[in-house]
Amino acid sequence: MTPSLETKDLTIRFGGHVAVDAVSCAFRPGELTAIVGPNGAGKTTYFNLMSGQLRATSGNVFLNGADITGQSAPQRARAGIGRAFQLTNLFPNLSVLENVRLAVQARAGVHYEMTRPWMLRRDLIERANGVLDEVALAPKRDQAAASLSHGDQRKLEVALMMALEPDIFMFDEPTAGMSVDEVPVVLDLIARLKADTTKTILLVEHKMDVVRSLADRIIVLHNGQLVADGEPGAVIALPIVQEAYLGAAPRARTS
Amino acid sequence: MMILSGDGPRSKALSALLIVIVLVLALAPFLFPGAKPANVAANICISVLLVASYDLLLGYAGIVSFAHVMFFGIGAYGVAIALYGLGASWGALALGVLAAIPVSVVLALAIGLFSLRVQTIFFAMMTLAVAYAFNVLASQLSWLTGGEDGRSFQVPEILRPGFKLFEGDVFGVAISGRVLSYYLVFVVCALLFLVLLRIVNSPFGRVLQAIRENPFRAEALGYRIVFHRTLATCLSAAGATAAGALSALWLHYTGPDTALSFSIQIDVLVIVVIGGMGSMYGAIAGAAVFVLAQNYLQALMGKLSSAAADAGLPLLPGLFHPDRWLLWLGLMFILAVYFVPTGIVGRLRGRG
Ligand SMILES: Nc1ncnc2c1ncn2[C@@H]1O[C@H](COP(=O)(O)OP(=O)(O)O)[C@@H](O)[C@H]1O
Ligand SMILES: [Mg+2]
Numbered sequence: 001m002t003p004s005l006e007t008k009d010l011t012i013r014f015g016g017h018v019a020v021d022a023v024s025c026a027f028r029p030g031e032l033t034a035i036v037g038p039n040g041a042g043k044t045t046y047f048n049l050m051s052g053q054l055r056a057t058s059g060n061v062f063l064n065g066a067d068i069t070g071q072s073a074p075q076r077a078r079a080g081i082g083r084a085f086q087l088t089n090l091f092p093n094l095s096v097l098e099n100v101r102l103a104v105q106a107r108a109g110v111h112y113e114m115t116r117p118w119m120l121r122r123d124l125i126e127r128a129n130g131v132l133d134e135v136a137l138a139p140k141r142d143q144a145a146a147s148l149s150h151g152d153q154r155k156l157e158v159a160l161m162m163a164l165e166p167d168i169f170m171f172d173e174p175t176a177g178m179s180v181d182e183v184p185v186v187l188d189l190i191a192r193l194k195a196d197t198t199k200t201i202l203l204v205e206h207k208m209d210v211v212r213s214l215a216d217r218i219i220v221l222h223n224g225q226l227v228a229d230g231e232p233g234a235v236i237a238l239p240i241v242q243e244a245y246l247g248a249a250p251r252a253r254t255s
Numbered sequence: 256m257m258i259l260s261g262d263g264p265r266s267k268a269l270s271a272l273l274i275v276i277v278l279v280l281a282l283a284p285f286l287f288p289g290a291k292p293a294n295v296a297a298n299i300c301i302s303v304l305l306v307a308s309y310d311l312l313l314g315y316a317g318i319v320s321f322a323h324v325m326f327f328g329i330g331a332y333g334v335a336i337a338l339y340g341l342g343a344s345w346g347a348l349a350l351g352v353l354a355a356i357p358v359s360v361v362l363a364l365a366i367g368l369f370s371l372r373v374q375t376i377f378f379a380m381m382t383l384a385v386a387y388a389f390n391v392l393a394s395q396l397s398w399l400t401g402g403e404d405g406r407s408f409q410v411p412e413i414l415r416p417g418f419k420l421f422e423g424d425v426f427g428v429a430i431s432g433r434v435l436s437y438y439l440v441f442v443v444c445a446l447l448f449l450v451l452l453r454i455v456n457s458p459f460g461r462v463l464q465a466i467r468e469n470p471f472r473a474e475a476l477g478y479r480i481v482f483h484r485t486l487a488t489c490l491s492a493a494g495a496t497a498a499g500a501l502s503a504l505w506l507h508y509t510g511p512d513t514a515l516s517f518s519i520q521i522d523v524l525v526i527v528v529i530g531g532m533g534s535m536y537g538a539i540a541g542a543a544v545f546v547l548a549q550n551y552l553q554a555l556m557g558k559l560s561s562a563a564a565d566a567g568l569p570l571l572p573g574l575f576h577p578d579r580w581l582l583w584l585g586l587m588f589i590l591a592v593y594f595v596p597t598g599i600v601g602r603l604r605g606r607g
Contacts, residue, residue: 051475077477089475091468102465105458106476112486114459119261121458164476 002065004029004200005081005168010049010059019045021224022059027168030197032190034215034232035204038244042224043204044086047170051083052076063168077106082166086173086204088153090160092146096137099145099156101128103163128163135159136185151182158186168200169193175207190214208245212236220244258449260456264536269603273536276543280441284434285426295550297437297505300444301498302542305519306526307451307535308494314533315455316487317467318375322366322382323523325389326359326492328515330499333358335406335509336399343409352500356493363492367485375484390515405510414439414504440501447497452535454490463487464533522549529591531598540599548587553580 003026010023020042027033035043048054050061052073060069063079071079091099101118104127119125132138135155140148145156158174171190175183187210193199194214205211211218211232218235220228222244228235235241264270276299279286283296305327312318333355334348341347362385370381393400400406410432412418418432428434454460465473466480473480503509522545530541556575563571595602 053471053475072479073474074477074479077475083475085472085475089469089472091465091472093468094464098461102461102473103476105461106478110458111462111478111483112459114454114457116458117257117261117453117456118458118461119456124458160472160476 001028001030003027003062004064005050005202006062007046007050008060008062010046010061011057012045012049012054013057019224020049020056020221023221023224023226024059025219025226025229027200027202029167029200031216032194032201032203032214034211034218035202035221036206036211036218036241036245037221041221043221044172045224046221047083047172047202047204051081051170053083077164077166078109080167081170082161082164082168083170084158084161084172084174086176088150088157090145090153090156093144095142096145096148096156097125097128097132097141100131100159100163101125103160104128104131107164131159131163134162134189151178154178155182155185158189162189167198169202171201171203171205173204173206175205175210187214206245208236260449260453262452262456262535264600264604266604269536269540269600272599272603273539276539277445283441284437285428288428291550293433293437295546297440298550299542299546300440301502301505302522302526302546303538304444304447304501305495305498306523306530306542307448307538308491308498309523310527310530310532310535310538311451311455311463311494312487312491313527314531314537315460315467316463316484318371318484318487319379320382320488320491321379321520322363322386322389323491323495324515324517324520325382325386326363326495327499327502327519328389328393329359329362330355330496330501331503331509331514332393332400332406332499333496334500334503335401335408338410339401339406339408343411345411348411348504352497355500356496359492359496360489363489364485367488368481371484371488372481386517386520390511390517393515394511401510403511405508405513407508410436410504410507436505440505443497443501447494448535448538451490451494455535459483459486525588527598529588529598531600531602534598534600537598537600540603544599548584552584553577556580556583 006026008024010020011018012020023046035046037043045054049056052071052075056069060067062068063081068076068079091102101124104124108124110121110124129138129141132141135158137152137155137159140152145153148156154174154177158171161169174186178186190201190203191214193201203214215232217230218232219226220235220241222240227240228238264273280296280300284293305323309323312320334351337347337351337354341350366378366381366385370378394402413432414436415432420430420435462473462478462483466478466483470480499514502513506513526541526545527537529545530537556579557577560572560575560577563575
């Protein structure tokens with residue numbers, strides 16, 4: 001099957017530091033790829049290069065075979081690349097419902113409509129309520145996003161991406177910092193997404209048991225380089241992974 | 256509710272205050288006949304429009320602009336130049352307005368596209384520079400603008416003070432061209448206020464708030480924020496231009512002091528803060544309080560001062576001397592910002 005998302009020699013330098021170093025990799029629909037590696041390996045930066053928050057120093061990004069290296073983040077979002085951020089990135093003073101409704105509105109392509117009150121777009125509100133149900137945030141819909149607990153903010157972060165209904169889902173440590181009982185909501189959601197074989201899912205995750213149970217494939221980044229790529233069992237057995245995850249316990253949060 | 260675009264005042268106290276203000280403005284010529292109250296009322300109406308269009312930018316989109324008074328000036332000069340040059344006809348008036356609005360919108364578009372890509376602080380600097388250049392231009396092109404003296408002009412006949420709509424009075428008030436002028440100002444301001452209220456409560460307006468809250472995330476959702484910000488700038492400029500045109504029509508005069516003075520820009524900022532940023536209703540409450548204070552504080556202080564002098568109190572007569580009214584206005588502003596940072600609207604809605 002042709003890749004939905006692909007990078008070729010993708011590189012970014014910050015001054016003298018090469019954060020992502022000539023990474024070539026292809027991702028396919030129906031496949032959940034876990035991206036692992038120690039803190040500072042370049043996972044988040046690699047995501048930012050693919051979803052357009054950062055511009056590559058060299059190399060290319062392809063979406064369904066088309067070169068999108070020059071496209072901005074909004075262009076890529078509208079082309080079907082969805083992103084949930086590692087550092088929660090919400091509209092803090094707007095309500096939980098409004099946060100999601102804005103994503104639904106973006107998905108519906110309603111960008112410049114100004115002659116009707118937003119309340120008359122019942123369809124957008126209903127869809128947003130549906131997404132909130134999926135992440136178990138419906139009871140908190142009228143609260144300001146900033147007033148949510150950390151775990152609920154993480155769920156809302158994921159909800160914004162779900163509401164966009166992208167073809168490519170990029171989860172960056174979606175469960176980091178969540179309490180044990182909150183984690184299953186997010187994992188179930190990812191598992192349900194996996195059932196849809198038209199979706200490409202990329203997941204940065206530190207918890208090895210989660211990776212093992214969800215991933216079809218694991219790639220390993222180390223110092224910005226792609227050092228391993230393959231089946232979960234095989235990759236987890238590699239010395240470099242053992243060293244990163246079992247030798248030294250991973251820190252809970254990364255930059 | 257739909258005329259309010261689904262965004263009601265959401266507080267009994269605020270609703271009551273707004274109803275009183277709007278009713279008094281609607282009946283002003285009958286409640287308070289005379290030139291001074293009419294000026295104050297018209298000034299409030301025009302300020303509401305000017306401030307509401309500024310709040311679209313500052314309170315909703317989170318963009319700081321110092322060029323709002325420039326767009327106001329473009330409207331005022333558009334009307335002045337057309338009526339002065341072409342004579343006092345409705346056609347000339349229409350031409351003045353229809354020329355001024357595109358000039359403002361194109362200018363706003365240029366500033367927006369050129370500078371909103373970068374940082375909003377750069378935009379603020381750009382607006383300052385452009386507004387300054389425009390000021391210089393307006394005083395240099397004196398053959399067109401009248402330079403420092405400005406332009407006095409005649410308005411269409413039925414808007415002139417000497418005009419009577421019919422013989423006889425309504426509730427003891429003659430329906431003169433002045434009364435008709437006032438209602439023209441009132442109705443246009445009210446309609447455009449409702450348009451602005453509709454815009455900020457539309458899906459587009461909601462995106463503006465999202466951009467204010469987190470531009471980075473708005474982009475990640477697919478919103479091209481430069482276009483949204485630029486469009487908001489253009490709409491805001493058009494609103495200010497309309498306010499300027501009405502101001503010129505009311506004053507029969509346009510000059511640097513009435514149309515381009517930077518103190519107008521300061522007043523707008525002060526009113527937005529007093530009324531409450533990010534709420535269109537703040538423009539109504541803020542403009543009413545501010546313009547009333549501006550016009551009557553001096554007289555009130557004169558009375559206080561002489562009363563204190565009569566009572567033989569020390570210090571107070573000097574403190575309340577009418578010449579110190581600006582000091583008191585400033586003091587009131589500082590106290591308002593310190594104690595009621597969310598403005599009148601925020602306070603009456605029970606937030607802060
Ligand atoms: N905007 C930036 N400017 C400079 N250095 C950065 C920037 N973003 C990331 N880096 C650096 O790039 C490296 C990779 O970071 P990151 O992608 O966040 O790692 P990971 O997500 O794998 O923990 C780190 O050394 C980090 O300090
Ligand atoms: Mg990271």
